[in-house]
Amino acid sequence: xxxxxxxxxxxxxxxxxxxxxxxxxxxxxxxxxxxxxxxxxxxxxxxxxxxxxxxxxxxxxxxxxxxxxxxxxxxxxxxxxxxxxxxxxxxxxxxxxxxxxxxxxxxxxxxxxxxxxxxxxxxxxxxxxxxxxxxxxxxxxxxxxxxxxxxxxxxxxxxxxxxxxxxxxxxxxxxxxxxxxxxxxxxxxxxxxxxxxxxxxxxxxxxxxxxxxxxxxxxxxxxxxxxxx
Ligand code: CTP
Ligand code: MG
Numbered sequence: 010x011x012x013x014x015x016x017x018x019x020x021x022x023x024x025x026x027x028x029x030x031x032x033x034x035x036x037x038x039x040x041x042x043x044x045x046x047x048x049x050x051x052x053x054x055x056x057x058x059x060x061x062x063x064x065x066x067x068x069x070x071x072x073x074x075x076x077x078x079x080x081x082x083x084x085x086x087x088x089x090x091x092x093x094x095x096x097x098x099x100x101x102x103x104x105x106x107x108x109x110x111x112x113x114x115x116x117x118x119x120x121x122x123x124x125x126x127x128x129x130x131x132x133x134x135x136x137x138x139x140x141x142x143x144x145x146x147x148x149x150x151x152x153x154x155x156x157x158x159x160x161x162x163x164x165x166x167x168x169x170x171x172x173x174x175x176x177x178x179x180x181x182x183x184x185x186x187x188x189x190x191x192x193x194x195x196x197x198x199x200x201x202x203x204x205x206x207x208x209x210x211x212x213x214x215x216x217x218x219x220x221x222x223x224x225x226x227x228x229x230x231x232x233x234x235x236x237x238x
Contacts (some may be wrong), residue, residue: 010133012057013107014050014172015098018043018071018115019064019087024221032220033115034070038233042220044074045118050111051078053125058105061115062087062098092194096184102177109133110180111172112197116220119232120172127211132174137208139198141167142215170213173197179206 022032033043043061050059061084063071071084085101087094095112102110109132113120124140131138144166150159173196175183180197183204187194194200201208220229 010108010129011106012055012109012111012129013102013105013177014056014059014111014113015062015095015102016043016046016050016059016113016115017062017087017091017094017098018046019062019067019094020091020116021064022116025223025226030070031064031067032226034067034074035226037118037226037229041074042118042229043071043115044076046113046115046120047076047081049118049120049122050113050125051080053122055126055129056080056111058082058102058107060085060098060101062094090193091196092184092187092200095197096188099177099181099184107177109174110177111174112180113172114219117171117217118220118229119214119216119218121214121217124211124214124217125172128172128174131209131211132176135207135209136176136179137198137201137206138174139167139208139210140170140172140213140217141210142170142213143167167210168213169196169198170217170219171196173201173208175201175206179204 018033025032050056059080060082063084065086128138144163148161148163149157151157183200187200198208
């Protein structure tokens, strides 16, 4: 299939608390996070095009990354929330008309080539693919006061990652409807779910964590220092 990737990088990284240098531009063992994330997809043989969605305030920082590759499309601007940033990306791919689109957080630089391949294959077969980790701890539901109400079946609960992969036409339509709804969504699998699409879970990877808070940067540095096998 013809595969395009949207990398959403338009966030401000407020939970990281590095105001003047948002997390996706931070240096991680000699290379900016966003450079690592983009390279992971550009280097995948299964991927044809990579589209960065950036914040208009970060235009200079993005240019300074000096990225240059035949697969890399010119960056476009995102919006006030992640959903808008993805929607802008989907609309910008209309001429490209990919069969499959992967939507990935810039803040997850450790995505593997194997996971990219699995997501593409699964989306091609089922329409949608969500990499996710099955919950391993016992899972509790609590009320607002922090008192336990219920123990949930952990085997039935998953933590969602990206890249989330979809047939392009299906997720474009789902996003078009979602843009006019008054619900807001934090990932694309929830938009697909809301639109009634089939989203199949594929095994995520523990190392494919999202850099969100300062401790995640330490974990990221460690993960690069430790040879993986
Ligand atoms: N993102 C985006 N456009 C937005 C908000 C988020 O493209 N308006 C992107 C982020 O750049 C990130 C991904 O979506 O790569 C996941 O979002 P998150 O981890 O929440 O990043 P931020 O929104 O930047 O961080 P925070 O929520 O702490 O402010
Ligand atoms: Mg956010």
